[in-house]
Amino acid sequence: MKTKHTQPLRHLAIPALLALAFAGGVQAQTTGAGTSATGGQSAPAAQPGTGTRNSPAGKDDQVARGDRKFIEEAANSGMFEVQVSQLAAAKATDAQVKSFASMLVDHHTAANNELVKIANARKVELPAAPKRGLRQDIEKLGKKSGAEFDRDFVRDVGIKAHEKDIKLFEKASKDVKDPELKAFVDKTLPQLREHLAAAQKLPQAGKDKKG
Known part of the structure; x- marks a missing residue:
């Protein structure tokens, strides 16, 4: 049964709670949880535990294999970036980093919701949480605090994650x-570049060599 959540979870500060919130107990399904296109929300119309790989052959015919792979990869990174940015919006100590994180939550949530609509229309089923490795990245960052937290968020999410996103979207274009x-890709790509540029301008972007 398809359900649609419209309110992003913006006030979660603890990584463990973030993981729980995204699938109504998704931690019970952490093994092989995969990705979700809803950054900051439980995947609207997703079927947790089913995923695209179990779709009948008839469904596969609706979406080219490369398109399906891109949807899954973009969904995974999008949900991760919203979750980790929600954490940063609550936990960052620098006002500029907080503002940057809040912008990422807003922009990626909107983009992820668009991607969900595209996926739903093509019967591409999306799990309800990011893959385990990314959830662990959020937990590791959540154990840090102060200037170290701000610096690592800007470096790892603002810069590295967005560089990876840009390459993914450029190829997809x-x-x-x-x-x-394709229209979604071409609309989102400039925004990803803006995010990267904004991160590179933050003071923390040049401090990653310091302890």
């Missing part, structure tokens, strides 16, 4: 077959 999906 050339390769995806679905017109609506």
